[in-house]
Amino acid sequence: MFSSVDDVSARLAVTGYLASPAVATTAFLAARLGKPLLVEGPAGVGKTELAKAVAEVAGARLVRLQCYEGVDESRALYEWNHAKQLLRISAGRDESWDETRTDIFGEEFLLPRPLLTAIRGDEPTVLLIDEIDKADVEMEGLLLEVLSDFQVTVPELGTITATRRPFVVLTSNAGRELSEALRRRCLFLHIDFPEEELERRIVRLKVPDLDEALAASVVRVVGALRAMDLRKAPSVAETVDWARTLLVLGAGALDETVVRDTLGVLLKHQEDVRKAAAKLDLAAL
């Protein structure tokens, strides 16, 4: 998939995803060692985007399993198409029971869900298991078989093994502690807020019309906010939003008024806004 770490960075950059060395290295290893990649980090640093970018670069289809509380086997793995099974049964009334029974648990009546889809295909696949921390613990047990052997067992059909291993990305906001067994099967990557220089490049890439000096100031202010120990630190997505806002407002440079009026784009708690205003010496809001 990739020839070197630099190759990863360069090709991801083409899709508009600027990867830090850590991200590029880990993605490279995940492809080389054929192991799933568990990505943790605060919201809005590009965990999901990474999977999308890798899929785009590799020309692979992206299969996404969005986890939520209560997602279960039939949503993640496969389901039997009951309606079709019933139709089949009523269509063949004069058959014997044995014929009917063996028939209705065949490929034709199987509804593959994301995990099975990702494993069965022959084309290159990126499997994104998004927000795994939102799913119940039982879901993790289900994933263990899929992630260690890349196979799925359907009782009626037997074990289905992947002919071509998908590139798997699991993302988590650390809302819940994941099991040790799951972690052990994955390469671990913590994406944090990017370094100043990288974030500047991201802002320039996403908001190309913004003045370069202003972009630098934007990144510095965001960096200072993140160092403030707020309830919710601004993410990269919010940095970009802020940059866009400033562009729309036609602000040529940051000054007290502009920052004070637009702080709400970056900070989502009144408490944080107050704290930041005090630390940045902004006049009372």
Added chain:
Amino acid sequence: MTGVDGRITGLVGALRAHGVRIGTGETVDAALAARELGFADRELLREGLAATLLHGAAQRAVFDPVFDLYFPRGVGAPVGAADDQGADRENLRDRLAAALAADDRSLLAALAAEAVDGFGGYGGSSGSDGWSAYQALDRIRPQTLLARVRADVRARDGGAGFADRLLDDEIRRRIEEFRRLVGADARRRIAERRGRDEIARRAVAPTADRVDFLYAGRDQLAELRRTVQPLARKLATRLAARRRRAARGTVDLRRTVRSSLSTGGVPMRPVLRRRRPVRPELVLLCDVSGSVSGFSDFTMLLVQALHDQFSKVRVFAFVNRLDEVTGLLGRGQADPDGLGARIRAEATLTGWHGSSDYGVALGEFAERWDAAVGPRTTVFVLGDARTNMSDPNLPAVRELARRARRVYWLNPEPRAQWGTGDSAAPDYAGLVEMHECRTARQLGALVARLLPV
């Protein structure tokens, strides 16, 4: 490859000694990763090994210094190191100021190595006996460069604009980074002399959640506070899940049979016995005397974060007098730094002396706030149970245990020290359940297990 394999297994051994759980499979992966990445780029190798060996972001704080020991930036003295110290110090400071102004990471790392080599050595004249980051930093004094670096940057950038007011903090962060680099390089030099494995085990600080409450330094306390926030969220989701499961209830046979009359006695729909949602009450009694203040601060932060889970939380602090501080812990006032100080300033906690007295404090609680404890209350007592030789007032605790639903005592001292000196821990432990609770990790595990749902 044997040399490299040895390095990797050594690194794994050192990480395990610090409580990072690594299986053989991960070690093999790490070796494979090293083969894929090669050794030319040290930072790539670092990321690759971290990805294969670690399972959580908190472990990174242990991993990085250990990695620096096993895969050092260089060996021995930095190239081109001078030996004439007197004139050199100013020269080094000049170059350091320039590097700080330019925020040049690799130059800072090189300067850190040079600083340790030139100013960190002590002992014999040629080839020193040891290396000290403290001594090197004491002579270089990077913190005094702030004004100079600020002036440099302003002169170059013009100094106008809003972002300029952030400059001081940014420079301070760069200086802090330099200090860290000096520490890492000193450890590397010591390790060369005294054996890597030993230094990796002794000189690398444990992860924040394993730091002993009673011996944590100021920086470690700040980091511990940061680990409390996610811990609280984790516990909250776990408690919510537990409560949800508990709420489903059991089958009510009588009502099931009765409702089955309409379907000819066939119980089509089981009727579940609904539990009345009772939100438990929590009472905390915290020793906030100097010796255990770190510990009580954390527990209170944790409880503050878990506030939503309980219908009523009341917190009492004591040294030798006891006072209610629930009001001071209200949400929105989450200012962990000032919390301990605010409590000590605004509540009446001491009488005519400043050392803790459990007997008097517990007695005062039983006397003045006996209404706070009822059959739905779970009481946590937090403290080391060191009574300074005064009467432990066991009857008050016995009465407390009788009235409350449960009473747990969390003690930040190692179990082996209970009962030594003026500790009344065994006496109290005979009346209520007492647990050793020395680190944030233990605290999290205990609170998750003991909290009522």
